[in-house]
Amino acid sequence: MTGVANVRLDVPATAKRGEIIDIKTLVAHTMETGFRRTHLGAPIPRDIITTFVCSYNGVEVFRAELHPSVSANPFIQFSTVATESGTLEFIWSGDNGFSATQTARIVVS
Amino acid sequence: MKVASGFAAAAVLPSVVGAQMTRTPLNNMPEVIRKLVGTKAINQGKVKLGLPPLVENGHLVPLNVSVESPMSEADHVKAIHVFTERNPLPEMVSFRLGPRAGRAQVATRVRLADTQNVVAIAELSDGSFWSDSAYLIVTLAACLEELPA
Numbered sequence: 001m002t003g004v005a006n007v008r009l010d011v012p013a014t015a016k017r018g019e020i021i022d023i024k025t026l027v028a029h030t031m032e033t034g035f036r037r038t039h040l041g042a043p044i045p046r047d048i049i050t051t052f053v054c055s056y057n058g059v060e061v062f063r064a065e066l067h068p069s070v071s072a073n074p075f076i077q078f079s080t081v082a083t084e085s086g087t088l089e090f091i092w093s094g095d096n097g098f099s100a101t102q103t104a105r106i107v108v109s
Numbered sequence: 110m111k112v113a114s115g116f117a118a119a120a121v122l123p124s125v126v127g128a129q130m131t132r133t134p135l136n137n138m139p140e141v142i143r144k145l146v147g148t149k150a151i152n153q154g155k156v157k158l159g160l161p162p163l164v165e166n167g168h169l170v171p172l173n174v175s176v177e178s179p180m181s182e183a184d185h186v187k188a189i190h191v192f193t194e195r196n197p198l199p200e201m202v203s204f205r206l207g208p209r210a211g212r213a214q215v216a217t218r219v220r221l222a223d224t225q226n227v228v229a230i231a232e233l234s235d236g237s238f239w240s241d242s243a244y245l246i247v248t249l250a251a252c253l254e255e256l257p258a
Binding site: 065 | 211215
């Protein structure tokens with residue numbers, strides 16, 4: 001897939017130390033299942049996001065493995081403990097070399 | 110295996126609900142679950158799988174899973190797997206988490222090809238497996254639409 005991926009993030013900008021924060025992510029992607037056919041009967045090849053990883057200051061805190069059963073424009077919600085100020089990095093990767101990265105800053109007091 | 114009772118119910122229910130309709134065939138979900146858990150027992154409880162009971166559009170079904178766990182270093186949820194019975198592939202999505210998640214609660218949106226059972230299995234740090242399942246009625250199916258020639 002070419003072009004810059006459209007990513008939406010919902011991450012709190014600030015948090016108290018030890019607080020559990022909710023993170024919502026959404027990435028624009030067709031998630032073509034590989035089970036559909038064109039009107040001429042030709043199979044449409046699979047093109048999905050297979051992996052999503054969230055790292056907190058370089059340490060992996062959450063990972064998801066996606067299959068064709070996940071809807072288009074995958075939405076994933078999870079939580080993490082706000083341990084220290086820094087950067088949350090979100091990486092999506094998948095078929096046909098798809099890769100998208102987005103980061104969010106968090107200030108922990 | 111306690112989860113077997115869920116599968117038995119699945120075999121009975123569709124014959125009532127979808128008597129006049131062609132059903133999407135069952136996939137190899139029990140086999141794939143067996144591969145994941147090995148010889149261990151699948152316990153009922155702890156896991157809560159949230160899905161709407163009646164789905165109008167199988168393309169976009171909100172799904173959430175929460176597991177009762179202190180999420181400490183010693184006792185936490187390692188992974189949450191979601192399986193489907195009648196989608197072309199039994200694997201739906203797997204989440205890997207650990208004590209840094211704080212709470213074992215995840216949400217996403219999935220596709221459903223037919224009225225069917227969905228099973229969530231949580232893998233805990235002590236090596237035990239816990240599960241919950243939900244039965245959904247889907248009026249507009251995803252994945253398998255046939256376009257006119």
